Every structure is written in C-alpha cells, then in structure tokens.
Amino acid sequence: MQQAFAGIDLSPIIPLWLLAALGVVAVLALAPAFWRRARGAPLRALVFALILLALANPRLVEETRETRPDIALVVVDRSDSARIGTRAAQVEAARTVLEDRLGRLPELEVRTVEVPEGGNQGTRLFGAMEQALAEIPRARLAGVIALTDGQVHDVPGASPIEAPFHALLPGRPGETDRRLRVIEAPGFGIVGRSVELRVAVDDLGVPNATGAARLTVRRDGAPPRIESVPVGREHRIEIPIERGGPTVVELAAEARPGEVSELNNRAVVTVTGVRDRLRVLLVSGEPHAGERTWRRLLKADPGVDLVHFTILRPPEKDDLTPLNELALIAFPVRELFQVKLREFDLVVFDRFANRGILPPAYLRNIADYVRGGGALLMSVGPEFAGPVSLAATPLGAVLPARPAAGGQSGAAEGAFRPMVTTLGARHPVTEGLTGANPDDQREATWGRWYRSIRADQRGGTAVMEAAGGAPLLVLDRVGEGRVALLLSDHIWLWSRGHDGGGPQAELLRRAAHWLMREPELEEEDLTARIEAGRLQVQRRSVETVPPPEVTVTAPDGSTRRAPLQPGPGGRATAELAADQPGVWQVSDGRRSAFVAAVSANPLEVADLRADPGRLAPILAATGGAARWLGAAAEPALPELRRVAPGRDAQGGGWIGLRRNGDHTVTGIAAMPLLPPWLALPLVLGVAVLAWRREGR
Structure with a gap:
C-alpha cells in the first residue's frame, strides 16, 4: 500500500563544524550589544539567524512509502x-x-x-x-x-x-502422569546366574507422591510375577539368566487413575546371556597321529577351561613298572565321573576304548549326564568296531550309531573326500563350510581322508558322509542333552594341510559349540529382531518341507499371520512393520521368539504431561x-x-x-524552504532595519 510522509530536512551548504563555528562567532558578536541593551540588538540577532538558516539550507522532504x-x-x-x-x-x-x-x-x-x-x-x-x-x-x-x-x-x-x-x-493445567524409569539394566548376564535391574516408579505432577504401585515382571513370555514398588524410590529386581542369547524382560507399572497416558508405564529390557568359562573334560585313549587335535582346538579358545587326561597304557598290560611311575597323577575316576561330572559343559572321548578303566556305573553316569542336559562328543577309530567299543557299554544307549553288524563291521580303508549331506547343507554345524560340496552334489574340494568306521545309524542327523553315503558325522539330541559322533580318526589330516587340507578347526569349533547349545548354532530355531522400525523374523530348520506361516503378536495383544520366504541354508524369513513399543512375540506353532521394541523417542515419553x-x-x-x-x-x-x-x-x-x-521508500521530493533568491533580500532588508533602528 502506497503512503506519503512529509518532513523537514537540513542539507547544509557548508560543513556542520564550520556552521557551528559561525554560530559561536555570531553569539560572541551579539553579546556586547545585548549587554549594553542596544536598540537594534534583536534585529542584529535576526540577521545572523537568517544567515545561519540560509547556510543550513532547510528543505521540505516528501517520501512515498510502500508498507510491507x-x-x-x-x-x-x-x-x-x-x-x-x-x-x-x-x-x-x-x-x-x-x-x-x-x-x-x-x-x-x-x-x-x-x-x-x-x-x-x-x-x-x-x-x-x-x-x-x-x-x-x-x-x-x-x-x-x-x-x-x-x-x-x-x-x-x-x-x-x-x-x-x-x-x-x-x-488443562494440573495433569498427572505415572512413568516407569529404568535406572540401570546390564546388557549381559552369566548363564546360570541372576542379574539385577534397578527401576523406579514416579508420579509426575503429584506433590509429595507416596504409596506403592504394582509392577508386573514378565520374562520371555513366561507367566508374570507381581511386585510392589514404592513410588518415587529405587527398586531392585532379580532376573535369572537361564540360557544363552537374548532374554527379553517386560516391565509394566499399574496405571494411575486420571493419568495422561499409560505409554510410559511400560519398559522393555534385553539381557544377553553369555556363558562363563566353559569347562571341558577331554579323555584321550589309544595314542594316534591326531591325538592332540582336540587339545589344540580347545586350548586355543580363551573361554574354555580344559581338563585333559591321556590313557597311555591299558590296565591289563603288566611290565612290573612301579605304580608311582605309571602316571604323573592318579586318574581321578570317581571324582571326574561321579562327583564333578555335571560341572563340565562338554565331555570329549577321543579314541577311548572300554578297557576297564571306567566301570559300567560311571559310564551310566555319563549317559545320565547327557540325558539331563550334558554334551558328549566322541571321535572314534577302529576300537569302536571291536569288543572294547563304548557302544557295547551303558553309554551306547545315548549314541546315535552303533558298529555295523555282520560282514559290514570294522573300518573302511581307502581314500575318500568327506561330503556334506543334503540335511548337512541346512545344518549350522556344516552349512557353508569352505571347500564343501556345492548344492549340485559335486565332489568337495577339501583334502581326502583314508579311514572311516562302518556304523548303523539309529538316530540323529548325519550331516557328513563317507564313501558310499555311509554316515561320518552324526548329531543327535538325547533327552535334554546332545551327542556328536565322528566316525573317523583322520580329521587331523586337514590340520596338516594334506591334499589341500580343510576347515578342521571351524568344523570342530562349530560341533563343540552346537553341543553346548550356543544360540547361533541351533538347527531348529526361530529368531526375531527389530531394526529401523521393522520386525525381521528368521526360521531355521533342517526339514525340507515348506516353512509354515508365523503368528505375530503385537504388544497390544493383536495378532496377524505372516508367510515365510524360503532362503539358503534352511533359512526362511519374513519382515513387517513394528510400530508399537513393547514385546513382540513370534510363533511358528512349535517355537516362540520374543523381541523388544523400545520407544523410538525415550525423551518424548519421559514426561507426557502438557506443561x-x-x-x-x-x-x-x-x-x-x-x-x-x-x-x-x-x-x-x-x-x-x-x-x-x-x-x-x-x-x-x-x-x-x-x-x-516496516516499509520501502519508493520516491522522494525535496523543496528548499529558504532558497538564495529569498534569503538574500531577507537578510539585506533586516540589516537595513537594524541600521535605521540604531541610527536614531
């Protein structure tokens, strides 16, 4: 909008300092006249004023403005x-x-x-x-x-x-809000022990809040337990860690009447269970070229405490050697296989023969140890097919294979390349091993072995096979425990680089950790995780049937079904949006997985009052x-x-x-108020009047 504004502006003909100096001179010149009260003093002052005003050059300025x-x-x-x-x-x-x-x-x-x-x-x-x-x-x-x-x-x-x-x-003002605050939560816990969570329940907007609130604690979807938590004070919760991998703990404080929202009444904590120092008992029997293979593997792992005994001579051999020279220490049979057997996470027999060193009662203890959740790994040689085979003892009840009967018994001699079976290509122990035979079943590229033990498989999963499809590495679950049976004593050839070598260390490491139930090596497993607001589900199985749909339960209790897309290595995956904070549950009908979706903005939900x-x-x-x-x-x-x-x-x-x-100046017009043609007559006229006045 255009507007006009007018005003008076000075545009001096001479510098301001000179104009000011002339003004001072004029005052000094007029001072005596006013002191003597001369008759023409006012007219003199008017003359000087007109001169100074003419030099100041006053102008009438008119601006045209456009307001913004x-x-x-x-x-x-x-x-x-x-x-x-x-x-x-x-x-x-x-x-x-x-x-x-x-x-x-x-x-x-x-x-x-x-x-x-x-x-x-x-x-x-x-x-x-x-x-x-x-x-x-x-x-x-x-x-x-x-x-x-x-x-x-x-x-x-x-x-x-x-x-x-x-x-x-x-x-409106005066809103209240109850929040559950996790003060401290460990990210890791030792399996078999408990971790401590420190939490607090706060009532915001309530002066001097007191009393107690009911807190619901649920672990991995198990039945909840209720605890009473004092409002405004720290509370400690013990959470047992019973397995390796993530343990999801959901905490929920009861709602307060009239509170703004229950969104921050819940919290989810994920504690990853890790094993402490793994205790392994290794018993080596008859000396052979690969005897130290297992010892080197287990000693190389800093997380393993290894107890190793080697039986160098059977008890029936008698050469009158004094007893104090037969061994550095006496073989503590009772202590190892009865008193402290269940303290070990894994028992390994390497070409061990039943020569009376372990009585049947102790071998039965080992079988019970496996059924109760223990782990047994046996690497066998020709002794497994003979009369001193452990398969003929009470321990044979938990083995997935027995020596072949009839004319097929004994050791098969001759060069062959171990092959990964069809199920083995889907099993985490053997899936993706370097040098393994590809999916089209062409021959593997790793080194050859020269002996395998003929056996009849009666359970478990054969993940590797010898010549003619004979079982070579058999994995089995027995009760709560696990058993691995390696029907050859030539795996050590890979560690020596013979014929190109092979992934001996990786294979034995995977087998040992599968036996000890490491979550990453479960062949039948369902896992879930949340990344960038997406729920990612993975089901792993050695079964070749199409994977079933999974049922996804959101934190608010709503359910939906999602199909799984088959992938390599026995994996099948699904992905969907996870738009709610809390615990998500995924089930395939046999297994369930839990994953925590924390609030995307913990600062935002820390206080939900409008304030x-x-x-x-x-x-x-x-x-x-x-x-x-x-x-x-x-x-x-x-x-x-x-x-x-x-x-x-x-x-x-x-x-x-x-x-x-605020405005913008679009035009300026200036008009002098005392131009020279007017200033000169005025000055001369007033000067003449002053002269005549003083001349009378």
Whole structure:
C-alpha cells in the first residue's frame, strides 16, 4: 500500500563544524550589544539567524512509502507426545481457527511450520522454527505462536527472536502422569546366574507422591510375577539368566487413575546371556597321529577351561613298572565321573576304548549326564568296531550309531573326500563350510581322508558322509542333552594341510559349540529382531518341507499371520512393520521368539504431561504467554491483538503480535524552504532595519 510522509530536512551548504563555528562567532558578536541593551540588538540577532538558516539550507522532504506486512509464524508440534489422546485433534482444530483469525488481521502475513517426530533426539521445536525464520526478515516478524504440549528438548539458553513468543497448550493445567524409569539394566548376564535391574516408579505432577504401585515382571513370555514398588524410590529386581542369547524382560507399572497416558508405564529390557568359562573334560585313549587335535582346538579358545587326561597304557598290560611311575597323577575316576561330572559343559572321548578303566556305573553316569542336559562328543577309530567299543557299554544307549553288524563291521580303508549331506547343507554345524560340496552334489574340494568306521545309524542327523553315503558325522539330541559322533580318526589330516587340507578347526569349533547349545548354532530355531522400525523374523530348520506361516503378536495383544520366504541354508524369513513399543512375540506353532521394541523417542515419553515449564525462559525473555486450549472439542483460543514495539504483548485473555511498520521508500521530493533568491533580500532588508533602528 502506497503512503506519503512529509518532513523537514537540513542539507547544509557548508560543513556542520564550520556552521557551528559561525554560530559561536555570531553569539560572541551579539553579546556586547545585548549587554549594553542596544536598540537594534534583536534585529542584529535576526540577521545572523537568517544567515545561519540560509547556510543550513532547510528543505521540505516528501517520501512515498510502500508498507510491507508483518509476518506471524505458527509452529505446530507433530511429535509423539503431542498426539496422545485428543491432543492431535485439539491442536489441529486450534490451528484451523488460529490461521483464520490471523488471516483477518490487517497488514499481517501468516506462515506455518510443522515440527516432525524427532526420533531419539526428542522434540526439536526451535530447530524447525529457526529454519522457518531463516526466510523471514526479522524487521517484519510480528511474533511466534507455538501449538505444543510443552515437551520441547532443544530450548536455547537465550531467545533467538525479539518478537513475542506465545505457547498454546492442549488440555488443562494440573495433569498427572505415572512413568516407569529404568535406572540401570546390564546388557549381559552369566548363564546360570541372576542379574539385577534397578527401576523406579514416579508420579509426575503429584506433590509429595507416596504409596506403592504394582509392577508386573514378565520374562520371555513366561507367566508374570507381581511386585510392589514404592513410588518415587529405587527398586531392585532379580532376573535369572537361564540360557544363552537374548532374554527379553517386560516391565509394566499399574496405571494411575486420571493419568495422561499409560505409554510410559511400560519398559522393555534385553539381557544377553553369555556363558562363563566353559569347562571341558577331554579323555584321550589309544595314542594316534591326531591325538592332540582336540587339545589344540580347545586350548586355543580363551573361554574354555580344559581338563585333559591321556590313557597311555591299558590296565591289563603288566611290565612290573612301579605304580608311582605309571602316571604323573592318579586318574581321578570317581571324582571326574561321579562327583564333578555335571560341572563340565562338554565331555570329549577321543579314541577311548572300554578297557576297564571306567566301570559300567560311571559310564551310566555319563549317559545320565547327557540325558539331563550334558554334551558328549566322541571321535572314534577302529576300537569302536571291536569288543572294547563304548557302544557295547551303558553309554551306547545315548549314541546315535552303533558298529555295523555282520560282514559290514570294522573300518573302511581307502581314500575318500568327506561330503556334506543334503540335511548337512541346512545344518549350522556344516552349512557353508569352505571347500564343501556345492548344492549340485559335486565332489568337495577339501583334502581326502583314508579311514572311516562302518556304523548303523539309529538316530540323529548325519550331516557328513563317507564313501558310499555311509554316515561320518552324526548329531543327535538325547533327552535334554546332545551327542556328536565322528566316525573317523583322520580329521587331523586337514590340520596338516594334506591334499589341500580343510576347515578342521571351524568344523570342530562349530560341533563343540552346537553341543553346548550356543544360540547361533541351533538347527531348529526361530529368531526375531527389530531394526529401523521393522520386525525381521528368521526360521531355521533342517526339514525340507515348506516353512509354515508365523503368528505375530503385537504388544497390544493383536495378532496377524505372516508367510515365510524360503532362503539358503534352511533359512526362511519374513519382515513387517513394528510400530508399537513393547514385546513382540513370534510363533511358528512349535517355537516362540520374543523381541523388544523400545520407544523410538525415550525423551518424548519421559514426561507426557502438557506443561509450559520448559518454555518459561523463552516466554519471559520475549514477553510472551502460555495459554491452555481447554478440554472441550472447540479450542478456547485467546483474543489476538496488534501492539506497538515496547508495549506489553499479553494480558488477561489476549495475546499480542508486534506491529513493526516496516516499509520501502519508493520516491522522494525535496523543496528548499529558504532558497538564495529569498534569503538574500531577507537578510539585506533586516540589516537595513537594524541600521535605521540604531541610527536614531
């Protein structure tokens, strides 16, 4: 809009300092006349004044201005906490009414910016506001009106603007909220022991909150247990770690009457179970070229405590050697196989023959140890097919294969390359081994062996085979325990690099860790994890049938079914959105997996009350106000007023936006008020009058 403004301006003909000096000279010259009260002193003063005024060159200046409208910035909070309950609807309704009212104010432009969900950084309201202000001249900014719940996590130390900043909050003052706070939770725990969680239940907005709250603790979907937690004080919870891998613990505090939301009443903690020092008992029997293979493998693992005994001479051999020279220490049969047997995580027999060293009662103890959850690995040679075979003892009841009967018994001599079976290509112990035969069953590229033991498989899974499809490595589950049977004593050839060598260390490591139930090597397993808001499900199985659908249970109890897509190595996967915080459960009908989806924004849910406390420093610095929209469907917006700079920007029932009056000058017209042609006659005329006055 075009407007005209007029005013008087001085454009001195001489420098200002010289004009000031002439003024001083004029005062000095007039002083004696006024002292003597001369009759023409006033006229003399008028002459000097006209001369100085002519030199100052006064002008009448007229400007044509184009005024520019002020800009009001509306900031709308779209974070998670601003969408709780009816807040989103209130904020949207208030935005519509506010933009309409602002649009009706004269000489005011309205701009709106939305604050997106900030993830783990919380609500970045002032960051979004600064981006919008970068395009607004500060001389035109009338003010900022923020529609927010007050949970802002980037409030600056000093106000970034000079215009008023106002906050309109959904709801009413005095809201309360109960939250469950995890003070400390270990990320790892030792299997067989317990870890301690430190938590607290806080009642926000309740002065001097006391009493107790019921806390529900659920571990891996097991039946929950209830504990009483004092409000506002730390509470400790013992969680037993019973297996390796992740243990998901879900904590839920009972709701408080009238609280804003139960979203932060729940917390999920994941503790990864790890084994302490693994204790392994290795008993070597008849000496052979690969005797130290197992010892080197187990000693190379810093997490293994190895107890190793080698039987160098059978007891029936008698050469009158003194007993104190037969061994460095006596073989502690009773202590190892009766008293402390269950303290070992794995028992390994390497070409051990039944020569009376272990009585049947102790061998039965080993079989019971396996059924009760122990692990047994046997690497056998020709002794397995003879009369001293352990298969003919009580230990044979837990072995997945027995020596072949009839004319097929004994050792098969001759070169062959071990092959991974069809099931072995899907089993984690042998899947993907370097040099293994590919899927088209062509011959493997690793080194050859020269002896295998003929055996009849009666259980378990043969993951490797010798010449003619004979079982070579058989894995089996017996009761709660596991057994691995290697029907050859030539694996040591791979460690020597014979005929190109092979992955001896990797194969034996996988077999040992599978026996000790490492979660990564489970052949029948269902796992789930959440990354970037996506639930990723993986089912692993040695079965060749199509994988079943899985049932996914969300934290709110809703269920849905998802098909699995087959992949290599016996894996089948599925992926779907995980849009709720809490514990997700996945089941294929036989196994279940649990995974924790933590809140995407823990800062945002730490306090769910609508509260202007965080914004108080900015409100005070800019003279703005915080107003509540009320609980009704129609928001109670305050009156909007325009105020001059320096005036109060808020009062009872109203908020103000600054009127800046910013403009652009489009034209200037100047007219001298005392041009030379007028100044000279005036000066001469007044001088003549002064002369005549004094001459009388």
